[in-house]
Amino acid sequence: MLNRRNLLSAMITATVAASATGGWPVLANAAPTRKRLPWRNWSGSQQCLPEARKAPATVAELQELVAASTGTVRPVGAGHSFTPLVPTDGTIVSLARLSGIVDHDSEKLQATVWSGSRLGDLGKPLDDIGQALINMPDIDEQALGGCLATATHGTGASLGCMSTFVRGLQLVDGRGELHECDANNNPDLFNAALVSMGALGIITQVRLQNIAPYRLRRETHWRTFEEIVETAEALADKHRNFEFFYIPFSGMGFTDSQDFTDEPLGSTEKLDGNEGVEDLRLARDLMSKMPRVRELVLGSYMRTLDSEVTVEKSWRNYASERNVRFNEMEYHLPREYGLKALQEIREVLESNHQEVFFPIEFRYIHSDDIWLSPFYGRETCSIAVHRYFEEDYQPFFKTIEPIFRKYHGRPHWGKLNTLTRKELSKLYPHWDDFAEVRRSYDPQGRFLNDYLRSLFT
């Protein structure tokens, strides 16, 4: 039987039947030269051979480890950041053995959670105690500590990044000392630790403000680029969670919204997102020299796609599996510039970068007052561009980054960018405040690898 996916493959193959593939060069990943203790991130763009990799089972063990260390110590979560935050030839410390819920307050709907917990492992246990995370990113593989460190966010114009859900935390500083802090008790340390790139200390426990368990109705609709641009602002204000994707060289994209519901759980037939990306790669491979044909084929196919509706428990509805690996650049722009920047990005991409096939993701995030949050003091929209993990991302990202910067973008701390300390400090009014708190809790620079040293010393 010819299903939708086969239909697209057939359309692509038939259109380019006898033409040359125009295949894109594949860059080999540098293999570690020594066998000892290699570490690499999810996309393979960051690698290192640390002296040691540790996973303490108690806070006391972690304190001893930091106090006794003479070299660099870098905390790691799930290794899903693209920037060189973790690599070191010193010690990498995972809090994977410190995970789960420590205790909770049913009246305030707060839960104290170990920071080594993976987001995907928190949904059910929180549900069991009558709580749920306020919002989540589009995957749930990350450790909570890793999410906070880079200001990881979901989408929703009235919803802040994950660090804004934190009401108190505990961390081990560069001397191995343990500190508790919140908005009243040591507020400067608290503010600095909420988004810190792991440069200030190792967070052990986090008190999260949650809400009662809820269901979400998720709807996706395929639309033309023009329709998306025309309606996005209104849809972002109308729905609790709203984002959209534009598919390069198709003229089409889809909007994705989520709202509270009491409807019964259920779902219409869903397209597999990973297969979809593989199909876009096939179209790129076979039609990169024929952009108009590529647009005709992809656009015609996408116009045949149905809307999808899913009703699920919140923690099952936010994340999806990303099996096709990539490298990513994401900038956070003042909301008023987002759509204008997107139009420029589309123009440049489709004129000069036929090699690109990943969708562009566009999300909304509420402002906050966290010193190193990219959402500090402004309503934000985020635009993310991607390159397949085996291909050189630099030429494309180099073309796009100036557009982000022109519109006062601040980079996602976990995603690729070329900004220096000088450039970043101009974007963050409290940069020096953060650097001072960092120095006082880590006077010997125990938590600084080369990249972080270039930012904070």
Ligand SMILES: Cc1cc2nc3c(=O)[nH]c(=O)nc-3n(C[C@H](O)[C@H](O)[C@H](O)COP(=O)(O)OP(=O)(O)OC[C@H]3O[C@@H](n4cnc5c(N)ncnc54)[C@H](O)[C@@H]3O)c2cc1C
């Ligand atoms: C497929 C994919 C999808 C993604 N989707 C989203 C998304 O929807 N929204 C979004 O905003 N981002 C997204 N990201 C980026 C990702 O959420 C961030 O890079 C996040 O920081 C990764 O978490 P991690 O646990 O892997 O942390 P790592 O990458 O391992 O570490 C990130 C930082 O956290 C620090 N750290 C880790 N644990 C601690 C701790 N206990 N105390 C102090 N510091 C600590 C590390 O030192 C490092 O500086 C995505 C990334 C990928 C690969």
